[in-house]
Amino acid sequence: xxxxxxxxxDKRQLVARSKGKSVFYTPGGKREGNETDAEALLRECQEELxxxxxxxxxxxxxxxxxxxxxxxxxxxxxEGTMVRMSCxxxxxxxxxxxxEGLVRPSSEIEELAWIDSTFDRDRLTVTGVMILDxxxxxxxxx
Numbered sequence: 001x002x003x004x005x006x007x008x009x010d011k012r013q014l015v016a017r018s019k020g021k022s023v024f025y026t027p028g029g030k031r032e033g034n035e036t037d038a039e040a041l042l043r044e045c046q047e048e049l050x051x052x053x054x055x056x057x058x059x060x061x062x063x064x065x066x067x068x069x070x071x072x073x074x075x076x077x078x079e080g081t082m083v084r085m086s087c088x089x090x091x092x093x094x095x096x097x098x099x100e101g102l103v104r105p106s107s108e109i110e111e112l113a114w115i116d117s118t119f120d121r122d123r124l125t126v127t128g129v130m131i132l133d134x135x136x137x138x139x140x141x142x
Contacts, residue, residue, distance in 0.1 A: 003131070004045055004064075005026060005088070006089075013026075013131070014100075026128055048108065049105070050106045065088060070127045070130045075125040117132060
């Protein structure tokens, strides 16, 4: 699976909650066919956040860069079913900040939230908790 980590100018991370679900996750999804990670991430963010990550920002050098990989129990799946999440960020930070005001929940998303490290971890997937803790440890979020 792939995920996009977006961080706001006030050091909060964007998370999404799908319709009918109780927990938030880092926006993203799965590759389809022969998609590259970047192609899949662009498509998933268009589908979930109603935004094209690169075309919508005015920063000419905008790109998607790998952040890290997280592995944990898959939410809502039988015990022992693991998910491996390859996470990316939009760079440079100026391009990432531009997206903050552009993202909107698509038809499959019930709610978007900008969260900090005090967010209730029971309302996040296991990988979501891991990502949040990593961002806090690196000083990227409050």
